[in-house]
Amino acid sequence: MYNSKITGLGFYVPDNIVTNDDLSKMMDTNDEWIQERTGIKQRHWIKEGSNETSSTMGAKAAERAIEKSGLTKDDIDFIIFATLSPDYYFPGCGVQIQDMLEMDTVGALDIRNQCSGFVYALSTADQFIKTGMYKNILVIGSEYHSNGLDKTTRGRGVSVIFGDGAGACVLSRTEDNNKGILSSHLHSQGKYADKLIVTSPSIKHWVPEIINAEEEDISYFPYMDGTFVFKNAVVRFSEVIMEALAANQMQSTDIDLFIPHQANLRIAQYIQHKFKLKDDQVYNNIMNYGNTTAASIIIALSEASEKGLVKENDIVLLAAFGSGFTWGSVLIRW
Numbered sequence: 001m002y003n004s005k006i007t008g009l010g011f012y013v014p015d016n017i018v019t020n021d022d023l024s025k026m027m028d029t030n031d032e033w034i035q036e037r038t039g040i041k042q043r044h045w046i047k048e049g050s051n052e053t054s055s056t057m058g059a060k061a062a063e064r065a066i067e068k069s070g071l072t073k074d075d076i077d078f079i080i081f082a083t084l085s086p087d088y089y090f091p092g093c094g095v096q097i098q099d100m101l102e103m104d105t106v107g108a109l110d111i112r113n114q115c116s117g118f119v120y121a122l123s124t125a126d127q128f129i130k131t132g133m134y135k136n137i138l139v140i141g142s143e144y145h146s147n148g149l150d151k152t153t154r155g156r157g158v159s160v161i162f163g164d165g166a167g168a169c170v171l172s173r174t175e176d177n178n179k180g181i182l183s184s185h186l187h188s189q190g191k192y193a194d195k196l197i198v199t200s201p202s203i204k205h206w207v208p209e210i211i212n213a214e215e216e217d218i219s220y221f222p223y224m225d226g227t228f229v230f231k232n233a234v235v236r237f238s239e240v241i242m243e244a245l246a247a248n249q250m251q252s253t254d255i256d257l258f259i260p261h262q263a264n265l266r267i268a269q270y271i272q273h274k275f276k277l278k279d280d281q282v283y284n285n286i287m288n289y290g291n292t293t294a295a296s297i298i299i300a301l302s303e304a305s306e307k308g309l310v311k312e313n314d315i316v317l318l319a320a321f322g323s324g325f326t327w328g329s330v331l332i333r334w
């Protein structure tokens with residue numbers, strides 16, 4: 001069995017910054033409410049009319065990650081792409097990356113696990129490397145939320161949270177068994193699928209029906225029971241962190257850097273407090289990017305790495321919770 005370690009990181013966000021004040025011109029909201037309830041100050045949204053999508057942003061992040069890894073695209077054996085906002089209903093974004101980066105005909109897999117998408121994607125890549133099937137896997141998380149949000153007062157409980165962006169890493173085989181991904185832990189509870197969901201388009205409610213829909217048909221906008229999701233998030237985050245620590249006989253004091261999925265600063269602060277983590281043990285950047293779902297952890301990890309906050313031998317913990325419900329964690333020795 002081999003181990004896998006991250007050898008290159010990169011992220012990309014669209015230039016267009018949307019502040020809370022900008023949102024208050026579209027809907028009945030305000031900077032004070034958004035900052036107090038979520039910690040978000042601004043997010044990046046693809047400009048209307050732009051050709052950018054989840055796959056184009058993912059391709060840019062991927063190019064940066066490959067460059068940082070010191071490899072070339074010809075060294076990549078497999079692509080894993082996590083998103084809830086694919087360019088098409090099918091095919092997925094993974095094959096578009098293969099084409100955009102003019103890569104060899106390597107396999108490409110799309111992961112549909114929303115906020116936990118990157119954790120699921122990284123864990124999946126780790127398994128392919130552990131068994132020896134692949135040496136270098138490109139793992140991408142990317143989201144184009146802004147075009148699918150209800151930007152009226154009706155949608156304010158959801159729309160102010162989400163941002164667009166992409167992050168990527170190259171996960172590579174290492175023969176050093178003390179380095180890289182130590183363990184990953186994945187869970188789901190489909191019973192609560194309807195608590196954070198987009199129900200259309202679906203095979204049950206297809207596009208012609210939506211086009212002719214009444215204005216009050218909001219089935220194609222994300223629905224979230226925010227309070228219920230919040231309450232479950234803090235419980236599941238805690239469980240899956242404890243699971244990762246227990247599996248590796250570690251304590252929270254062993255964590256050098258915890259990067260939670262950037263869902264809400266209040267969730268991250270609750271977890272920080274619960275595990276008695278110091279400020280320099282936790283990295284948050286939701287203030288600047290909002291919640292970028294499958295991209296959030298990998299954007300944060302890339303940014304933290306660029307700032308020199310991730311050092312050799314550091315214990316790095318990633319954890320996520322979101323729609324599905326799905327949740328998971330990955331523990332890494334850098």
Ligand code: UT7
Pocket residue numbers: 028029030033034037038115156157158160161225226227229230233262263264267291293321322323
């Ligand atoms: O990333 C995937 C997982 N997602 C999450 O983990 C998100 C979890 N949930 C949350 O982060 C929070 O529940 C929210 C940030 C979404 C909402 O915060 P909240 O503290 O749960 O607020 P609420 O939904 O209970 O709403 C409180 C009030 C309501 O008004 P009334 O009924 O008390 O008069 C809402 O209508 O705030 C109102 N409200 C807003 N006001 C101004 C809701 N959204 C807004 C808004 N601006 N954008």
